[in-house]
Amino acid sequence: MTELLQPYLLAASESELRQRAVKRLKRKQELRQHVISYTVVIGALWIIWAVTSRSYPWPIWPMLGWGIGLAFHVASLRWDEPPSQAQITAEAERLRELDRRREGTSGPQDVI
Numbered sequence: 650m651t652e653l654l655q656p657y658l659l660a661a662s663e664s665e666l667r668q669r670a671v672k673r674l675k676r677k678q679e680l681r682q683h684v685i686s687y688t689v690v691i692g693a694l695w696i697i698w699a700v701t702s703r704s705y706p707w708p709i710w711p712m713l714g715w716g717i718g719l720a721f722h723v724a725s726l727r728w729d730e731p732p733s734q735a736q737i738t739a740e741a742e743r744l745r746e747l748d749r750r751r752e753g754t755s756g757p758q759d760v761i
Contacts, residue, residue, distance in 0.1 A: 676729075680722055687719055 694708040732740075 673726075673729075676726060680726065683719060683722055687715055691715065 691708065691712050694711060698706065698708050
């Protein structure tokens with residue numbers, strides 16, 4: 650029965666893969682737009698500072714604040730990644746080891 654469904658399962662996974670790819674490309678485009686707007690606005694603030702007073706470098710504060718947000722935006726592209734096969738295998742091994750420990754002892758355990 651699964652052999653009959655295999656072409657449909659592959660098509661569904663291909664469709665899912667395509668949707669994920671489109672979503673990821675859109676997020677990368679949003680990041681590019683964020684970096685461009687950050688660069689233009691922060692650059693303009695530094696120019697204003699240089700032209701007007703050149704005393705206390707106040708543009709550093711918006712640069713740092715917005716920079717933190719930009720760093721989180723960059724990191725969010727990595728957070729959405731599904732776990733790799735190596736990570737899945739390592740977690741499965743960890744769970745097997747926990748099961749072995751629980752089977753070898755009597756009573757409840759609080760092993761994490």
